[in-house]
C-alpha cells in the first residue's frame with residue numbers, strides 16, 4: 001500500500017491505495033469521480049483522458065502513485081461552476097456526442113489540443129490529434145466541428161483580451 | 164409549428180450530464196456491500212471441461228466465493244436460448260445446441276465462461292480467477308464457416324449434425340434457374356461479408372442485488388431493452404420471477420445491437436446474488452468485449468443476377484452460408500433469413516428471387532444483430548452486383564439502377580416485403596448532384612497527374628425498419644411481439660412525463676420524444692421529461708433496435724397523446740361552453756378556434772385533477788397509455804456516393820468525399836438524424852476498409868482481440884460527410900417516420916468498395932480493403948489486363 005496525495009479539481013485529497021492502483025481507478029473508485037471512463041485495456045481509446053498538471057494524459061496508463069503530488073483535472077472539474085467550458089458548450093451545440101461514453105475523454109483531449117495549438121487549428125490537424133480517442137457513435141464529424149468552433153471562440157477571446 | 168417541435172434542430176436535453184461527467188452508467192453504480200465478479204474463461208476454442216479446483220483461489224485475499232457451471236445447472240438455471248424459430252426448407256426446426264451460462268462440460272469458443280469468482284475488489288477477483296485450476300481437454304476446432312459444414316470436420320453440438328443449424332430458402336428456385344439460363348447477361352460474384360465486433364465504447368456490465376426479505380431482485384445492466392431482458396431472464400432462464408425482478412438500464416454507452424441480447428454474465432450475476440446473498444458487480448474489459456460480445460455479419464455468398472437485352476433484371480439467385488459462432492444468440496436465427504433475404508430485392512423491380520441460407524456453427528463467439536443486422540449484408544450483395552453488372556454491361560452505374568428502379572408503390576417484392584412508399588430517383592439525383600458525379604472524370608484525370616488512382620462508387624440501399632408488425636413476425640417464427648408502449652402523464656400543473664418502452668443509448672430520445680409532445684400539446688420541451696430504462700417505472704416495452712424507436716416507439720407516444728388531447732379538448736369544451744370540435748391546443752393555450760375564449764393549458768390540466776367541474780361521466784386525471792403495433796415495416800432508402808483515391812505504391816485508400824442522400828420520411832430533429840447517419844457511415848467505412856475479425860483457423864484464438872489489432876475507425880480515417888435528405892412520408896405510422904439509425908452502416912460498405920474497385924479497375928476485392936489487399940488487387944488487375952491484351 002502507498003499513500004498518495006494530489007489536488008483533484010482544486011481539492012486536496014490523500015488516500016492509501018494499493019501500489020498497483022491505476023489513476024483512473026483511483027479517480028473512479030476512491031474519489032467516486034465516475035465521469036472519467038474506461039473503454040479499453042490497451043491505452044488506445046482515450047475515454048480516460050484527464051489533465052495532469054495541465055496536460056492531457058490517459059489515466060488508465062499511469063499509476064495513482066505516479067500522480068502523487070500533482071494536480072489533476074477531470075471532466076467534473078472543467079466547468080467554472082455553473083458556467084460550461086467553451087468546449088463543453090460546443091459539444092452540445094454541435095451535437096458532438098451521442099451515447100456520451102467517449103465524451104469526457106474527447107473533451108479533455110480537445111481542450112489540450114486547443115491549448116497546444118493556441119487555437120490555431122484546421123480540420124486535418126484536429127483529426128490527426130484525435131488519433132488516441134475513439135468514438136463509435138458520432139463518426140467524429142461533429143466532434144471535429146465542435147473542437148474547431150471552440151478553438152475559434154477561445155482564440156478569439158484570447159486575442160480580444162490581448163488587444 | 165411549435166418552436167421546438169417537429170423539424171426543429173434542438174440541442175439535446177440529455178447532453179448536460181454527459182458533458183459534465185455526470186452520466187450514470189452501470190459501472191458508475193454502487194450499492195451497499197457490493198462485491199466484484201471476475202469470470203474464469205476458456206483459453207481454448209473447443210475443449211472438455213474436467214475438474215475445476217478452486218481451493219487456491221478461495222484462499223486468496225478478499226475472495227468470498229467461487230461458483231461453477233455444474234452448480235449453476237444444479238440450481239435449475241436454464242440454458243440461453245434463441246427466441247426466433249426458423250425452419251429448414253424440409254420443415255424441420257432449427258438445430259439449437261444447449262448454452263449454459265457457465266459451461267459445466269464443454270466450451271466452444273475462446274472466452275466462454277466456466278466459473279466465477281466473487282471478491283471484495285475487482286483486482287482481487289481477477290487475481291483469484293487466474294488461479295482457478297481447470298482441467299481442460301482440448302478438442303479440434305473449426306472457425307471458417309465455408310469449411311464447417313459436413314461430417315469430416317470438428318462437430319460442435321450433438322443436436323446439429325454437420326454443424327448445420329438450418330438449410331432455409333425463400334423464393335422460387337426453378338423460376339430463378341430458368342431465368343438465369345435464358346438471360347442475355349449473367350453477373351456472378353462470390354461475396355464475403357466480413358465479421359465485425361460491434362465495439363460500443365462502454366463495455367458490458369451487470370450489477371445484481373438480491374433482497375432476501377422481499378425475495379426481490381434488482382439488475383442494473385447495459386441493455387437496449389430492459390423489459391425484454393426481464394422477460395427472458397424470468398421466463399426462460401429461471402433466475403427470478405418476473406414480478407420480483409426489476410431491471411434497470413441506466414445511461415448506456417452505445418449498443419449497435421450488441422446490447423439487445425441477454426448474456427451469460429447477467430444470468431450468472433443474478434444467480435450468484437441470490438446464492439451468496441451478496442450484491443455483485445461485473446464490468447467487462449475490452450478484451451472480454453472482443454471475446455464474448457455477439458459479433459456481426461460473417462457471410463459467405465455466391466450471387467447470380469440475370470439481365471435481359473434491355474438491361475432489366477429478370478432474376479436474382481443467392482446462396483449464403485451464415486456463421487452463427489458457437490451458440491445461437493437471442494435473435495441470431497432471424498438475421499441471415501428474415502432480416503437479410505427479404506431485402507434482396509433492393510430498390511429494384513425484380514420478378515424472381517431465390518435465396519438459400521445455411522446457418523452453421525463454428526468455434527467462434529456467437530453472432531447476432533449488429534447495426535443493420537442482415538440488411539447491410541443484403542445491400543452489400545445487391546449493390547456490388549449492380550455496380551459490377553453495370554461495368555460488365557458497359558452502362559453507367561446510375562443508369563443501370565434507374566432502368567430497374569421500382570417506381571410505383573405499394574410494391575410487393577417476391578421476398579415477403581411490401582414497400583409502402585419511396586422515391587429512389589429523388590435520392591439518387593440528390594446524391595449525384597451533391598457529389599458532382601458528372602464532374603468525376605476531370606477529378607480522376609487531375610488525380611492521375613498526381614500519380615493517384617481516383618475512383619467513384621455508388622450504392623442505392625433499402626432497409627426495413629419499424630420492427631415490426633407483431634402478427635407478421637409471429638407468423639415468421641418470432642417468439643415475441645414487436646409493438647411498443649407509451650404512457651403520457653400530464654401533471655396538474657401541466658408539465659408532462661412520458662414513459663416509454665424505447666431505450667436511448669445515444670439516440671437522443673429525451674429530446675426528440677419531447678419535441679413530439681411539444682408539437683402536439685403546445686408545451687415547451689423543458690416541461691417534458693422522458694422516463695425510460697426501468698421496468699419498475701415503465702409499464703412494458705420492447706426496447707430500441709432496428710431503427711424502431713421513432714417509427715414504433717414514438718407512434719405509441721403519439722397514440723397516447725391522441726387520447727390525452729381528446730380528453731383535454733372534451734374538458735376544455737365543457738369549461739368554455741364550446742363544441743369539442745372547435746377546441747385547439749397550441750402555445751400553452753387551449754382555445755376556441757376563431758374566438759378569444761381560451762384557458763391556459765395548465766388550467767385545463769388542473770381542472771382535470773381538481774375534478775370540481777368535469778363533464779358528465781369523465782374520470783378525473785389526465786394520463787393515457789397506448790400499445791402501438793405497427794401496420795407494416797417502414798422502408799428507409801437512399802443513395803450514397805463515395806469517392807476515393809488509392810495510392811498505387813502502397814495500396815492505401817483515402818476517402819476523399821462521402822455523400823449520403825437518405826429518405827427517412829418525416830424527421831423530428833435534423834441535427835440528431837444527421838448524427839445518426841454520420842455514425843453509421845463511420846461504421847460502414849470501418850467495415851469496408853478497416854475492421855475485420857480474424858480467428859486463427861488452427862487454434863481458434865481471436866487474433867484481433869484488442870484495439871491494437873482490430874482497426875477501429877479513427878478521426879483521421881474519415882472525411883467530413885455531406886449528408887442530406889429527401890422525403891416521402893411513411894404511410895404506415897401516424898407520424899410518417901421511417902427510421903434512420905442503421906442506414907449509414909447499411910448503405911456505406913458497397914459504396915466504398917465500388918469506389919475502390921473503380922479506382923483499381925478490378926472487381927475482385929474483399930472487405931476490409933486493407934492497403935495490402937488493394938495493392939495485390941491492383942497488381943492482379945493489371946496482370947489480367949495485360950494477359951487479355953496479349
Ligand code: FES
Nearest residue numbers: 044045046048060
Ligand atoms: S481506457 Fe485509457 S485509453 Fe482506453
Ligand code: FES
Nearest residue numbers: 098099102135137
Ligand atoms: S458518443 Fe458514444 S462513443 Fe462517442
